[in-house]
Amino acid sequence: MNTPLEGVTILDFTTALAGPYCTLLLAGLGARVIKIENPRSPDTARGNSPYLGADGLKAVRDRDDDVSLAMLERGRNKWAVTLDLKHPAAGAVFADLVQKADAIVENFSAGTADRIGIGYAQASALNPRLVYTSISGFGADAQGSSQNKAMDTIVQALSGLMLTSGHPGDPPVRVGVPFGDLAAPLFATIGTLAALMQARATGRGQQVDVSLLGALSALVACEPFDAMQRTGQAARTGNAVPRLGAFGVFACADGHVSICAPTDAFTAGLFAAMGQGDLITDTRFASRDQRVANSPELYALIEAWTTRNATDDVVRALEAQGVPAAPVRNPAEAMRDPRLLRRGETVRLAHPVHGDVGEVHAGGLPIRMSASQVGFDAPPPGLGEHNNAVYGQLLGYSAEKLQALRDQGVI
Known part of the structure; x- marks a missing residue:
């Protein structure tokens, strides 16, 4: 060609x-x-x-x-x-x-x-x-x-x-x-x-x-950092993005996992993977706005689960529920992805x-x-x-x- x-x-x-x-x-x-x-x-x-x-x-x-x-x-x-x-x-x-x-x-x-x-x-x-x-x-x-x-x-x-x-x-x-x-x-x-x-x-x-x-x-301007600061939100949030709900990087027993669950459906899948499906009806987490408002409690619950489990097990459990997730890889591993x-x-x-x-x-x-x-x-x-x-x-x-x-x- x-x-x-x-x-x-x-x-x-x-x-x-x-x-x-x-x-x-x-x-x-x-x-x-x-x-x-x-x-x-x-x-x-x-x-x-x-x-x-x-x-x-x-x-x-x-x-x-x-x-x-x-x-x-x-x-x-x-x-x-x-x-x-x-x-x-x-x-x-x-x-x-x-x-x-x-x-x-x-x-x-x-x-x-x-x-x-x-x-x-x-x-x-x-x-x-x-x-x-x-x-x-x-x-x-x-x-x-x-x-x-x-x-x-x-x-x-x-x-x-x-x-x-x-x-x-x-x-x-x-x-x-x-x-x-x-x-x-x-x-x-x-x-x-x-x-x-x-x-x-x-x-x-x-x-x-x-x-x-x-x-x-x-x-840099693609993210509203200035607007967030002016509305009282933190621009620097470490490995998490609290304004999107359950969205960030969490420690596991042998590494770290990236979890992206910004929607109600993804969050329901996350809770099901955690074995705590009833959390989706908890008033603290029933909507994204509530999950954002209560992000410290939400993140503590997620990390309490991930830290007890191996990274691969966490990823498999989330994938089974259709939740976007991936292990955190080093550059050498990433470059060799088939x-x-x-x-x-x-x-x-x-x-x-x-x-x-x-x-x-x-x-x-x-x-x-x-x-x-x-x-x-x-x-x-x-x-x-x-x-x-x-x-x-x-x-x-x-x-x-x-x-x-x-x-x-x-x-």
Whole structure:
């Protein structure tokens, strides 16, 4: 089957996580993503521990062909070329690349791309149909700000996310998954695809501008934390969501279980699983409003039951009553779920040379299509691996010109 983005060429001027995750998604949808790196200062992800090598996983690189797991994951299905954008001769190469491209994705600090001559104005002048996606901490228009650079922990702090988890009075909680660095590329991918559709219809490209702070704040705002506080409800409620009734994470004899019973029917099933079906007629718990008002007593009853039983037994009892429930798993267990592996939503990573040597799992592309092929089937490229293919075949440079560019340090 064809891929959804077959024939689309994207120039990838991104590093670290937020930008490369956006271009990873686009590559998984079938775009030809050309990752462009400085030959002397490549993507910092290439040097992120841990590494995978011939002898498996390791914390420190000790062989030339050891590959960072970050690059193994984020570099899949991409092509790689080298180009020193600060070299005086790089501008002509950049111009040739842009005229062959449908889109650019970059995640420089705001204003940096313009200063080095690859900003939206310069690129769109070369190719008016070009879609130019910028991912930055605070937006492409933040050049004058005293704080112009951001990483995930910074935007977690500024977005309010750190004060949504935990209990009232607890110190801020940094969420372990870098949601700021992952939310922004999701929105950037959506924006890029929408702009590509419009460019095909109108013949004009545009800039897509996504900020980490804006993306994460928009997700935090999906929960009414501010409204809850103003109406006297606690915004931080630990592992429970009392405003939804019996809804939270409870300790078991050997672990923890997540139970979601926000409706009367689910609550009746929960009480039946507990062997206390008559509680559904108890005036404290007969409606959701009453369960919310009496949540301390409700949660105490539930946990008195769960703590006496093994997690698997609790889950089976709840499933038998049709109540949504699941054991709390660690990431290693979760990544190996046969359902996820079968659907390609998680996958095993292979070393480009040595193959499947470390039993390493990573995220796949959690999108399935009935008439298109999507996902990752190519390992990450080495630094500059596709210089000949891109510069020689796509741009038509002669072998002599390529060698001259190498000798001058342009590529």
